Amino acid sequence: MTTKAQTKQFIDIAYKLNAGDPHWVQPLRSEVANLITPGKNPFFEHARVQFFLALQQGQVVGRISAHIDELALQQPPEQGMGPGTGNWGMMEATEESVMHALIRAAEQWLSDQGMIRVLAPLSLSVWEEPGLLTQGHDQSPMIMMGHHNPAYQGWIENLGYKVAKRLVTYDLPVKDGFPELINRIVASGERNKKLVIRKVDKKHFDRDAAIIMGLLNDAWSTNWGFVPMTDHEIDHAGKSLKPIVHEALIRIAELDGEPVAFMMTLPNMNEVIKDLKGSLLPFGWAKLLWWLKFPKAQSMRVPLMGVKKELHNSRLASQMAFMMIEYIRRDAVAHFGTRYAEIGWILEDNQGMVAIADAIGAKINREYLIYDKPIDSV
Template sequence: MNKKAGSVAGEIDIAPVSGKGDLNAFIDCAYRLNANDPNWVPPLRADMVELLTPGKNPFHQHARVQLFLARRGGKVVGRISAHYDELALAQPPEQGMGPGTGNWGLFEAEDEAIAASLIARAEDWLREQGMTHVLAPISLSMWEEPGLLVKGHDHQPMLLMGHDNAAYEGWVEAQGYVTAKKLYTYDLHHVKEGFPPIVDRIVASGERSKRIKVRKVDKSRFDEEAAICIDILNDAWSRNWGFVPFTETEKAYGAKKLKPLTLEGTNMIAEVDGEPAAFMLAWPDINLKLRNYGGKLFPFNWAKLLWWLRNPRSENFRVPLMGVVSKYQNTRLASQLAFMMIEYIRREAATQHAGVRAEIGWVLEDNQGMVAIADAINSRINREYRIYRKEL
């Protein structure tokens, strides 16, 4: 059902996306509304089509997604997705998700009246599906781009991090949304200089231990290595707020997508007593290239990107994921493994790939272990995202 609302600029019409033309309009909306923001990085249009297409993105195998477009005077003026994830509904409520949890995301709006209409339509759809509360924005899953940017609008995001109009914070909160959780990214500018002496001592102690082995990811058996990392992640993050497990299909899909960005020396697996115990990933920031492509690979950008991916040299690296198996969490061994991996990755990025700066995150505000590690290496919060909650 269409939903209409009045505004001083004219009537707003909210309608479900239907057909290829609407899908293209949904994708194009973000490029037009963010065109004047120098820090917004246009995603590849092909990636957006894949994200939103059942049969291409395995998220749709366990989720239901409805896209909506806002039009005023026949012109597209905003968009939103409304969705829920069956795997998220099965999680314990005390971890943030659980039964009745719906989401919206991929939110763009020209003004506050449009924003209010879009959010109301997404809420109506979620009620129709039996949802009782909303966590948003999540675009589309916690493993993609969760949260609304509320701090850090003055610089561009690294890969797989969102960037939102600063006005959205007030527009969302005006619809009755309250903060459920804050997510931070940490900026590390001294990649070449190294870490404080205490970190060096912790690393040296780990290197003397016969129990510990920290090794590079072996790309010659990449699928196996990726499966090890995701299995550790599913175990390590299983009690974290907002956790939703990866399916086997998503493991394979993610590995295929991220293999071109995976450098052996900046991705580490730690073993304890011969068994995988932890991992840490760091990827060169492909946004440094994508910001100039306007979302398009053809006719010439595909060749430029392919050439760069053969030997990425990047000033910026992002550490998006790390994990330590649950049996070692809350022990000194967990922090030791983390410091060893981050130091080895720092050395490789600085000496082999021209790395100058790194970004760690996102990190949950109450993840005391990761916050302590970020503080110990003298990094600072440079971006803050918020996930909001509202009862329906």
């Protein structure tokens, strides 16, 4: 894929193949273009990427990306990535034979680059849309989450791919509050004079964004699949998310004046862009700008939450999490008309987060699988 026309074909095929799925949310084409364009996405600064198109009788029938993240290669193998591990993602195909041809092309490219193992799908990095949706096809995805043809699971597994990790999201009704036990934990935390839960300050957005991303890199550093975000990626993420950042929905916990935890909540922009059909023209931009200025969102997503590594598995860590969740819940209901939230993704074996989700009455509503396969078994 080397020309502007091929790039357009790479983007357009997803819209064509998913047109009949009422739950697929058409992303803005400009956002997809930025994702796959060097210079627009800082992922390319530390990754080698190759895009493939599948054609039959001159017609595009599928696509896939193959990529090698140099930062992922430096991670401990026991954490999922590590030396010799490449990835593919952004796969779309009309039928199984096309999917198999695309995956084999991605595997061959990765092998030619010296990789011996595939961990997939990732589109493009673990911080964007990891995993294949395997449960929850009957509902539209939340902001920044993937949605895939249910047939893809069998097509991928038929090539010998085995599940490496299960990621889950949790659905959480928020209108009526949480169990009394949670309220008591929150009240107890409020009596701790050393602990402050504050809103982010958009007047000092760059400062708070850097604090959050610094906490994220620390809090997640031992998680399976972790790849550190670079300073440029942190800056890029902050600028990208700023239009949908609301002070009441993002909290930072400070202990003795030092930031030690955060929770980020985003209004589910998919509620408004679903009807834009991937374009801001002719009038979609006005609808989107109005929503950004006066957002009402029945649903929210909690994509990120983190506590400094030194406090992991402590009673205080859970208490701060419950406090941030409750404070954001109150403001989301009061000011945005929110009725439910989605928490995740969460690693299925992240016992701390699973325990928190269970305690507040959240239920698993979606599953994403990440697969593993040695390349030399092709």
